[in-house]
Amino acid sequence: MKLAPQATPVVKMVELIMPQDANNFGTLFGGKLLEFIDKCAAITAFRYTGTQVVTASFERIDFLEAIHIADIIELTGRIIFTGKTSLVIIVDVYRQKGNGPLTKATSGYTVFVAVDAKGNPIPVPPLAVNTPEEKKLWERGRELKEHIKQRAEKDKSI
């Protein structure tokens, strides 16, 4: 059965940074931020496919701004590319200090794969891509998938 194109859900997740989320410098531990990004991306993927999903890959993440205890972070997840069974998801992370403005702290790209009850990949609906921004992001996602494929081939030969 051919699946109909779908628009991406936009998932917003808000977190308050607590002392247990911090490193020895009082700033958010990098691994904790990866957890938040993974969670936001997983919800985005699940809302899109309506099936079980697993994280297949985490792409490069640059930590542009330190996030401190008591800061609020807002994560926004959306699908930017779909393959046959995989989804590329961008999660933008914004930081708010006190009552101040939201500033971009980082963006993370992840790849999720839709799976059945046995963990086997299953088809995902194709993403509806209409606006110039959606087309630009689609191209970014396509490049990323290609990069991951080439990297896997290189690693196999080592």
Ligand SMILES: CC(C)(COP(=O)(O)OP(=O)(O)OC[C@H]1O[C@@H](n2cnc3c(N)ncnc32)[C@H](O)[C@@H]1OP(=O)(O)O)[C@@H](O)C(=O)NCCC(=O)NCCS
């Ligand atoms: C992700 C997983 C389901 C892929 O299974 P597989 O048998 O390798 O599947 P295939 O080779 O048929 O690839 C299926 C899709 O996944 C993509 N894929 C597989 N490994 C990938 C990786 N490391 N990074 C990005 N995409 C990947 C393929 O490109 C393909 O995409 P497409 O169908 O859109 O073209 C499997 O490797 C797995 O279960 N990994 C562990 C997941 C996990 O435990 N995550 C952490 C907890 S959620």
